[in-house]
Amino acid sequence: xxxxxxxxxxxxxxxxxxxxxxxxxxxxxxxxxxxxxxxxxxxxxxxxxxxxxxxxxxxxxxxxxxxxxxxxxxxxxxxxxxxxxxxxxxxxxxxxxxxxxxxxxxxxxxxxxxxxxxxx
Numbered sequence: 317x318x319x320x321x322x323x324x325x326x327x328x329x330x331x332x333x334x335x336x337x338x339x340x341x342x343x344x345x346x347x348x349x350x351x352x353x354x355x356x357x358x359x360x361x362x363x364x365x366x367x368x369x370x371x372x373x374x375x376x377x378x379x380x381x382x383x384x385x386x387x388x389x390x391x392x393x394x395x396x397x398x399x400x401x402x403x404x405x406x407x408x409x410x411x412x413x414x415x416x417x418x419x420x421x422x423x424x425x426x427x428x429x430x431x432x433x434x435x436x
Contacts, residue, residue: 389414 332340387396387405391414396405404415408423 391418 328340387401388394389396389401389405389411390409392411394411396402396411398412401411404410404412408415408419410419
């Protein structure tokens with residue numbers, strides 16, 4: 317344990333020599349009530365500015381994710397745990413494996429053909 321502390325102190329000293337005192341100082345050292353209030357005011361102004369533009373606020377962006385997600389491939393009826401399948405499930409309603417087998421190269425025709433594929 318003592319050796320670890322020595323190593324940490326040596327690394328900290330090397331960083332201090334190379335980049336200066338600020339590189340190893342705690343962020344709390346330079347933060348006070350005045351800076352906190354300035355930060356909060358800045359966030360409030362930014363939020364008001366975004367609201368005026370119609371971009372919405374951070375809290376209103378949660379409403380963008382109202383679409384019910386499905387993780388079941390409509391072609392093979394398998395539930396997907398794979399993150400890579402999410403894009404294919406959202407756009408083509410099928411997993412990556414079924415996309416490669418049935419859709420790749422025929423994306424324009426897929427909405428009509430989707431209902432014609434046999435369910436496994």
